Amino acid sequence: MLRRTVPILILASSGLLLFVSAFSPFTVGLQEIVLKWFNILAAVAFVLGAGNLLAVNLEQISSHRPGWAYSAITLAAFVGTLAVGMLKVGAVPNPMYPDVHFAGAHDDPQAPFGWIYGYMLVPLTSTMFALLAFYVASAAFRAFRAKNFEAILLLGTAFIILLSQTAAGMFLTGWIPEDSVFSFLRLDVIKRGITEYVQTAGMRAILIGIALGVAATSLRLIFGIDKSYLSKT
Amino acid sequence: MTTKNTEQTPDGIRGFFVRLGRLDRRWIFLAMGLSIAVPILLGLRFPEVPSPMARATFDAVEDLPEGSLVLLSFDFDPASKAELQPMANALVHHCAAKGHKIVFMALWPLGKQMADQAIKDVLLEFHGGKYTYGTDYVKLGFKAGNEGVIKLMTTNLAEAFPTDAAGTALSNLPLVADIRDLDSFKLVSTVSAGYPGAKEWVQFGRESMKSDAQLTAGSTGVQASQLFPYYPKQLNGLLVAVKGAAEYETLVTEKYPVDRNAGRLEQGRIRMGPQLVAHLLMIALIVLGNIAMIASRGTQGGAR
Amino acid sequence: MQRIWRVCATLATIATLSGLSAFAAAAPPAPTDVSAVDVPGDGGAAIHVRWSVPAPAETKLAVIERRIVAPVKEGEAAPADAPWTEVARVDAKKGAEPGYTVSGLPNSEADRHASDQIVFRVAFIGVDDQQTAFVEAAPVVARANLILFKKIPLAIVCAVVFASVLGWIFLARSGGSVRIRRIAALEAIDEAVGRATEMGRPVLFVPGIQDMNDIQTVAGVTILGRVAKTAAEYDAKLEVPTSRSIVMTAARETVQSAHFAAGRPETYDESAIRYITDEQFGYVAYVAGRMVREKPAACFYMGAFYAESLVLAENGNAIGAIQVAGTAEASQLPFFVAACDYTLIGEEFYAASAYLSGERDQLGSIKGQDAGKLFAAAAILTGVVLATLASFTPSGPLAGVSSAFRAFFGG
Numbered sequence: 051m052l053r054r055t056v057p058i059l060i061l062a063s064s065g066l067l068l069f070v071s072a073f074s075p076f077t078v079g080l081q082e083i084v085l086k087w088f089n090i091l092a093a094v095a096f097v098l099g100a101g102n103l104l105a106v107n108l109e110q111i112s113s114h115r116p117g118w119a120y121s122a123i124t125l126a127a128f129v130g131t132l133a134v135g136m137l138k139v140g141a142v143p144n145p146m147y148p149d150v151h152f153a154g155a156h157d158d159p160q161a162p163f164g165w166i167y168g169y170m171l172v173p174l175t176s177t178m179f180a181l182l183a184f185y186v187a188s189a190a191f192r193a194f195r196a197k198n199f200e201a202i203l204l205l206g207t208a209f210i211i212l213l214s215q216t217a218a219g220m221f222l223t224g225w226i227p228e229d230s231v232f233s234f235l236r237l238d239v240i241k242r243g244i245t246e247y248v249q250t251a252g253m254r255a256i257l258i259g260i261a262l263g264v265a266a267t268s269l270r271l272i273f274g275i276d277k278s279y280l281s282k283t
Numbered sequence: 284m285t286t287k288n289t290e291q292t293p294d295g296i297r298g299f300f301v302r303l304g305r306l307d308r309r310w311i312f313l314a315m316g317l318s319i320a321v322p323i324l325l326g327l328r329f330p331e332v333p334s335p336m337a338r339a340t341f342d343a344v345e346d347l348p349e350g351s352l353v354l355l356s357f358d359f360d361p362a363s364k365a366e367l368q369p370m371a372n373a374l375v376h377h378c379a380a381k382g383h384k385i386v387f388m389a390l391w392p393l394g395k396q397m398a399d400q401a402i403k404d405v406l407l408e409f410h411g412g413k414y415t416y417g418t419d420y421v422k423l424g425f426k427a428g429n430e431g432v433i434k435l436m437t438t439n440l441a442e443a444f445p446t447d448a449a450g451t452a453l454s455n456l457p458l459v460a461d462i463r464d465l466d467s468f469k470l471v472s473t474v475s476a477g478y479p480g481a482k483e484w485v486q487f488g489r490e491s492m493k494s495d496a497q498l499t500a501g502s503t504g505v506q507a508s509q510l511f512p513y514y515p516k517q518l519n520g521l522l523v524a525v526k527g528a529a530e531y532e533t534l535v536t537e538k539y540p541v542d543r544n545a546g547r548l549e550q551g552r553i554r555m556g557p558q559l560v561a562h563l564l565m566i567a568l569i570v571l572g573n574i575a576m577i578a579s580r581g582t583q584g585g586a587r
Numbered sequence: 588m589q590r591i592w593r594v595c596a597t598l599a600t601i602a603t604l605s606g607l608s609a610f611a612a613a614a615p616p617a618p619t620d621v622s623a624v625d626v627p628g629d630g631g632a633a634i635h636v637r638w639s640v641p642a643p644a645e646t647k648l649a650v651i652e653r654r655i656v657a658p659v660k661e662g663e664a665a666p667a668d669a670p671w672t673e674v675a676r677v678d679a680k681k682g683a684e685p686g687y688t689v690s691g692l693p694n695s696e697a698d699r700h701a702s703d704q705i706v707f708r709v710a711f712i713g714v715d716d717q718q719t720a721f722v723e724a725a726p727v728v729a730r731a732n733l734i735l736f737k738k739i740p741l742a743i744v745c746a747v748v749f750a751s752v753l754g755w756i757f758l759a760r761s762g763g764s765v766r767i768r769r770i771a772a773l774e775a776i777d778e779a780v781g782r783a784t785e786m787g788r789p790v791l792f793v794p795g796i797q798d799m800n801d802i803q804t805v806a807g808v809t810i811l812g813r814v815a816k817t818a819a820e821y822d823a824k825l826e827v828p829t830s831r832s833i834v835m836t837a838a839r840e841t842v843q844s845a846h847f848a849a850g851r852p853e854t855y856d857e858s859a860i861r862y863i864t865d866e867q868f869g870y871v872a873y874v875a876g877r878m879v880r881e882k883p884a885a886c887f888y889m890g891a892f893y894a895e896s897l898v899l900a901e902n903g904n905a906i907g908a909i910q911v912a913g914t915a916e917a918s919q920l921p922f923f924v925a926a927c928d929y930t931l932i933g934e935e936f937y938a939a940s941a942y943l944s945g946e947r948d949q950l951g952s953i954k955g956q957d958a959g960k961l962f963a964a965a966a967i968l969t970g971v972v973l974a975t976l977a978s979f980t981p982s983g984p985l986a987g988v989s990s991a992f993r994a995f996f997g998g
Contacts, residue, residue, distance in 0.1 A: 069745075073738045075630030075731045082431045088800050089427055092833060099832030099862035106861050117880060144449075155449075157396070167396065171866075172361040178868035179362040179894060183561065185901040187315045188308040191568040192904070193925040195576045205569065212566055215504075215526050216559035217329030224332065238334065250511045253917055256933050257509075258963050260915045263937030264802050265745075266752050266956040270941065271805070275756065275948045278809040278940055279837070280844075308905065362868055362894065438632075466690075477893050491690075505894070505918045 058274045065272035103128065135163045207244060214241035297578045304575025311568065318564045319557040327556030337530035340520025341377070343470060343497040345538070349382045351469040352462070356484065357387065357394035357401070359476035363503055364397065369551035370501040370528035371474045373535045375401045376548055378470075379410040380539035384458055386468070388423040388444070390432060390479045395425040395448060404547050417456045424448030429479040430487050436465050437491035465491050474501040481510050485517045501527065525554045614717035615645035618679075623707040623724040626688060628736025631729045636707045637686040638722075640679055648712040649679035651687055656704045656726060671708070679711055704728055740995045747962055752955030759951025767950055772911050772929035773942055779885035779909045780817045788884035789824040790814070793874060793899065795890015795914070796830040796867055799837055802937075803915050807890030808837050809940035810913065814887055815845035819854055827860040828877065830870045835862040871895035875902045888912040888927070889936070892919045900926030913939060966996065 068084060071077035107121035133139070140162045141154030156163040196202045213219045219237035226236050233239055270276035293301060333341070347353070355374060359367045378385050385406070387398040402422070406414055414420055423444040426432045435443035440462050446452050453459045465471065465488055475481040481500035489498055497519045502510055504524035514521045522531050528551030536548050546553075618638040626633040640646050652671040677687050689707070704726035711719045759765045783790045792814055794807040811827065818825040827842065829835040839860045846855040863873045875898055878886070886903040888896070888910070896912075896919040903910045904926055912923035913931030923930045931939055934956065941949030970992055977989035 073735055073742055074733060075735055076733070082428070082434060085428060085431045085800075088798075092798060092831070095832035095836070096865075097832075099835060102832070102835065102862045103864075106858060109858070120876070167393075172364070174872075175360065175362040175866070175868045176364060178872055178898070180365070182894060182897055183319065184312045184315050185897045187561075187565055187568060188311045189897065189901055189904075189922070189925050190565050191306070191308075191311055191572045194569045194572060196573050197576075205573075208569065209566055212562040215524075216562050217331075217555065218559055218563065220330070220332055238332075242334075245508070245511055249508050253508050254512060256917045256920070259934040259960060260917065260937070262748065262956045262959045262963070263915065263934035265748050265959070266952050267802055267806060267937045267940070269749060269752050270949060270952050273753075275946075275952065276809070276940060276944070278812050278944065279805060279841070360867075509918060 054277065054280050057280060058277065062272050062274060065268065069272075100128075131163070131166055134166065139163070207248075210237060210240050210244065214238050293578075300571075300575045300578035303571055304579055314564055314568075315561060318560040322556035322560050323553070325556075326553075327560075328552055329555055329559065331529045331533040331552060331555065333530040333534050334527070336514060336521045336523065337527055337534060339515060340499045340501075340522050340527075340531055341534040343499050343520045344374070344377045344381060344383070344472075347381065347383065347469050347497070351381075351383050352386070352458075352467060353378050353383045353470040353472065354386045354388065354465075354468045355398070356471070356473040356475075357389045357398040358391050358473055358480040359397060359503075360391050360393040361397075363476035365554070366503050366525055366528075367474050367476060367501060368397065368400070369525065369554070370522045370531055371397065371401050372405045372550070373528065373532045373548060374472055374474065374501070375405045376409060376539065376541075377535045379406055379414060380535075382413070383470070385420040386423060386459060386462075387420065389425040390429065390483075391476070392425050392427075395422075398422060408544060408547065409541050417451075418458055421456050421458050422448040423459075430483040433465075433479075433483055433487040437488060438464055440464050440467075466493055466496075468492070468496060470497040470499070472497075472499045472501070475506070476503050477506055480506070481518070482506075482513075485510075485513050489517050501531075525551055525558060529555045613713075613715075614719045615711050615713040616641040617719040618649065618709045618711055618722050621707075621709050621722045621724045623705070623727045625727055625729050628732050628734060628739075630735065631731030633688055633690040634705060634707070634727055634729050635686055635688045636709065636724065637684060638679075638709050640685055640711070643680050645713050646679045646711045647714050647716075648676050649685070649687070650710045650712060650718065650721075651675050651677070651689065652708050652710075652721065653689065654706050654708075656706055674707075676712070744996075748959040751958035751962070752952050755955035755958065756948050756951040759947040759954070763951070765947055765950040765954060767938075767942060767953055770931070770935055770939070770942055772913065772931045772935070773939055775909070775911055775929045776814055776887075776943075777817055779887070779911055780814065780821050780823050782909055783818075783884035784821040784823040786884045788882055789826050790818050790885045790887070791874075791878065791881075791883040791908075792825060792827045792887045793890070794827065794829060794834055794838060795888075795892055796870060796895065797891035798831040799833045801891050803891040804831075804834060806915075806937055806940060807913070808834070808841050810887070810889045810943065811838060812841045812845050813940075813943045815842040816849050819846045819849035819851040822851070822854065824856075825859060826877070826881070826883070828863050828870070828874055829860065830863060830865060830867075832862050835860060867893065867895060871898050874899060878902045878906055878908070882906045883908055886910045888914070888923065889931075889939075890914065892916055892923075897922040897926065903927070970996065 064084070067077075068081060071080040104125065107125050110121040111118045111125070135156055138152055138154055138156040138161075141151070141156040142158040142161050144150065144153040144155065147153040155161065157167065158164045159168050190208075194201075194205055194208065196205050213222065214237040219241070223236045223238075226232050228236070234243075267276070271279070344353075355371075355378070357371060375385070387402065389395045389398055399422070402420070406420065416422075424447065426443060428435070428443075432443050440459070441453055444453065447456060447459075453462075462468075471484065471488060471492065473481050473484045475484075481502050484498065484500065492498060498517065499520035499522075500510060500518050501522035502524075507521070507523040510518065510521055522528060530551075532548055532551045536545070541548060619641055620637070620639040622638075623634050623636045625631075626635055636651055638649065651674045653674050654669050654671050656669070674689050675687055679685060705728070706723060706726045708721040708723040710721045713719075755763075755765075780790055792811055794811060795801070795804050797804050799805065799808075815825055817823075825842065827838050829838055839857060842860055843852075843855050843857075846852050863870050878899075879902065883903075883906070886899070886908045888899055889912070892899075892914050893916065896914070896916075900910060900912065900923055910927040911929045911931075912927040913936035914920065914923065915933050915936055917933065920930065920932055924932070938953045938956065941953050970989075973985060973989040973992055977983070977986040980986060
C-alpha cells in the first residue's frame with residue numbers, strides 16, 4: 051500500500067504547493083528550485099541511461115544479432131566522445147591558466163571535442179533536419195487530395211502560402227499597387243490575412259483546448275483520480 | 284517500394300495520370316534534391332521586398348540610440364542553423380553597425396556555439412576593430428533551466444549567470460558589472476527554434492522589461508504560427524523563417540553594406556532561390572496528385 | 588557728456604539683457620505634494636511616486652531619483668548616506684494624477700534588507716531646460732505582499748475551471764450521465780495491435796522526446812500502459828525506444844505493470860524499452876532506422892514532438908504501418924494529421940488516459956474540461972461583443988466596461 055500511497059502524496063503535495071506558489075511573491079521562486087531538483091535527478095538518471103545504452107549494445111555485439119555493427123559504431127562514438135570531452139584531450143589552453151590542463155577550452159573548434167562537434171554532430175543533425183524537405187514533398191504528393199470542401203480550402207491556402215513565401219508571389223501580384231482598391235488580391239496581403247486572422251484564431255482555439263486538457267490532467271493526477279502512472283505490481 | 288499495379292489501369296492520358304499517382308517516392312526525393320541543388324549551383328537570386336514584420340524588426344534596432352545595451356539570445360541548435368543563422372548574423376551585424384553594446388546568451392545547449400559562430404563570422408570580421416570583449420560585447424554562454432533562466436534574469440541577472448562563458452565573474456567585465464536585471468536592456472532579441480524560445484521570452488520576460496524596451500524574435504516557419512498572436516504588442520518585430528531572414532538581410536545590407544565576405548550576410552537571400560523552385564515543385568506535385576486522383580476515380584482501388 | 592551717455596547706454600543694455608536672460612531662463616516652480624507609496628499586492632519591487640505640477644505650462648519633465656536608507660541599529664552609528672541614483676525622466680504632466688511607478692527595485696537579501704527605507708526625490712525640468720531643486724518624499728518601505736494582486740484574475744479563472752472539473756467528477760461519481768463521444772484514434776489501438784499480431788511484426792511506441800516533467804510525456808506513458816496491456820494480451824512484441832533516462836524507467840514500470848495486469852508477466856522483456864540518446868535527431872535517426880529494418884506493423888507516437896514528427900510519420904508510411912499519433916504540440920499536428928491514420932489533437936490526447944480507463948471519475952473530468960471550454964468561449968464572445976459595441980461609443984459606459992473586461996483577462 052505504501053508503494054502507491056507515498057507517490058500519490060508526493061505528487062499531490064508538490065502539485066498543490068507549486069500551484070499556490072505562482073500567486074505569492076514569497077513562494078514564486080519555488081518553481082525554479084523544483085526545476086533545479088529535477089535537473090539534478092535527470093543528470094543522475096543519465097548515468098542510468100548511459101549504462102543501459104552500454105548494456106544493450108554490448109549484448110547486441112556479443113550475441114551477433116542482425117545489426118550488431120550499428121551497435122559497435124554507437125559504442126565507439128559514445129565512448130570516444132565521452133573520453134575526449136571528459137578528459138579534455140587536446141583542449142586549447144586557457145590564457146588565464148595556461149598550465150592547468152582542465153582549465154582549457156575543450157569546445158574550441160581547434161580542440162578534438164570541438165572538431166567532433168563541428169565536423170560530425172553539426173553536419174549529421176543538419177542532414178537529418180534537411181530530410182524534412184524530402185518528406186514534406188512526398189507527404190504533400192500523397193496526402194493533399196481535394197476529396198471534400200475542407201480539403202479544397204486547405205489546398206487553396208497551401209498554394210497561397212507556398213507562392214507568397216517566395217519571389218513568385220511578388221512576380222504574380224506584386225504589380226498591383228498597395229494603395230489600390232484591388233490590393234486585397236496581392237498574395238502577400240492575402241497571406242497576411244490568413245496568418246494574422248484565420249491561422250491565429252485556429253491556433254488560439256487549439257491552445258485553449260490544450261491548456262484546459264493540461265489543467266484537467268493535472269487535477270486528475272494531483273487528486274489521485276488517475277493512478278495509471280503507478281506500478282500495479 | 285514500387286506499388287504493384289494489380290488494379291485495372293485505363294489506357295492513354297488517363298492511364299498515365301493514374302500511374303503517376305502511384306509514383307515511387309524516390310522519384311519525388313530526386314526531384315526535390317535537384318530543385319534545391321540546381322538553384323544553389325546556378326546562384327539564382329531574387330529581389331526581396333521587406334514585409335511589415337521585417338521592417339518592424341529592423342526599426343526596433345535602428346531606432347535605438349547608438350551604444351544601447353542589447354541582449355541576443357541564441358535559442359537554436361545546428362539542426363535549425365540553416366534557417367536561423369542567417370537572421371542571427373544579420374542581427375549581429377545590424378547591432379554592431381549601430382554601435383550597440385551586445386550581450387550574447389543561449390537557452391539551448393548548442394546555442395552557445397551558434398553565438399560563437401556569429402561573433403566570429405560577423406562581429407569580429409566586420410567590426411573587430413571597434414569591439415573589445417568585456418567593454419563592447421560579452422558572451423554569457425548557455426544556462427540550463429529553460430524558462431526558469433528568464434524568470435531569474437527578470438530579478439537578478441548575476442544569479443542566472445554568475446560568470447561569463449569563459450568563467451570570468453561578471454563583476455570583472457565592465458559592460459555587465461552593473462547590470463541588475465532584464466530591465467537594463469533596451470532590446471532583447473531571441474532567435475529561436477522551439478522550446479525554450481520566443482514564446483517563453485514573451486510569457487516570462489516581456490512583463491519585466493520597460494514598456495519602451497523592444498522585444499523581437501526570429502523563428503522557424505513551423506513555430507511562427509504560435510508567435511503571430513504576440514505581434515505587434517508583446518513582440519515588436521518578428522522574422523519568420525528564411526523569408527524573414529532574407530528580407531531583414533536586404534534592409535540591413537542596404538543601410539550598412541560590407542566591403543568583403545559579403546556572402547556571410549546573404550545566406551538568407553541565397554536560400555530563397557531553392558525555396559522558390561522547391562515550392563513550385565510542391566505545387567506541381569499537389570496538382571499532379573489531384574489529377575491522378577480524379578483520373579483514377581471509377582477504376583478499381585483508385586489512388587489514395 | 589557723450590562719454591557719460593555711452594557708459595549709461597552700455598550699462599542699461601547690460602542690465603536689460605541680464606533681465607531678459609533671467610526672465611527667459613527662469614526655472615518652473617518646484618514640484619509640490621511629492622509622495623511615494625508602496626504598490627499594494629506585489630512582490631515588494633515597486634513604489635509609486637506622485638507629485639503635483641504648480642505651473643503646467645512651464646514644466647516639461649520630471650526627474651526622479653532614489654536613495655536607500657538602511658535603518659540605524661541600536662548602539663551603532665548611522666551609516667553614511669548612500670548616493671542618489673537617477674531612476675527616470677518622464678513627462679511631468681501625464682495623466683490626471685501625475686506620477687511614475689518605479690519598478691524593478693532590488694529586493695533580494697543581498698541587495699536590500701526588507702526593512703530598508705527608500706527615499707525618492709523629484710525635480711522638474713522646464714521648457715527652457717532649467718531644472719528646479721529636488722523635493723524629497725517621506726521615506727517608504729517596499730513590502731512584499733502575501734498575494735500578487737495582478738494574479739487574482741488568473742486565480743479566479745483557475746478556480747472556475749477547477750470547480751467545473753471537480754464538480755463533474757463528483758457528479759459522475761453520484762451517477763450523472765458521462766457520455767463521451769467516440770475518439771477514433773483510441774478505438775484504433777486494439778485494431779492496430781491486432782494487425783501487428785496477425786502479421787507477426789512488432790509494435791513501436793514512441794513516447795515523445797521530452798522528459799517526465801512535461802505533462803505530454805506523462806500522458807504518453809499512461810497511454811503506453813494501455814497499448815502494452817493490449818500487446819501483452821495479443822502476445823505482440825512491443826518496442827519502446829526513449830529519449831530520456833527517466834522516461835525509460837517510467838516506461839519500464841508501466842509496461843511491466845501492464846503485463847502483470849494482462850496476466851502475462853513472463854512475456855515482459857525489459858530490453859525492449861531502451862534509452863537511445865537525448866539528442867533529438869540522433870534519436871530520430873535510430874527510430875527511423877529501426878522502423879526501416881524491423882518494419883513494425885503498428886506505430887504509436889504519443890508525447891511531445893518537434894521537427895522529427897514528419898520524419899517518423901513518413902517513415903512509418905513508407906513501411907506500410909498503421910500509425911496513431913497524439914501530441915499537444917500545435918505546430919506538429921498538421922504533419923501528423925497529413926501522414927498518420929489517426930491523430931489525437933491537443934486536448935483529445937490529454938483526455939486519452941481518462942477515456943481508455945473507462946472510469947466514471949475520469950470521464951467526468953473530461954466533461955468538466957468541456958465545461959471550461961464553454962466558459963472560455965462565453966468569455967471570448969462577451970469580450971468581442973463588448974469591444975465591438977464600445978467602438979461605436981468610445982466615450983460611453985460600454986467603453987469602460989470593455990476596458991475593465993480586457994484588463995481583467997489581459998492582466
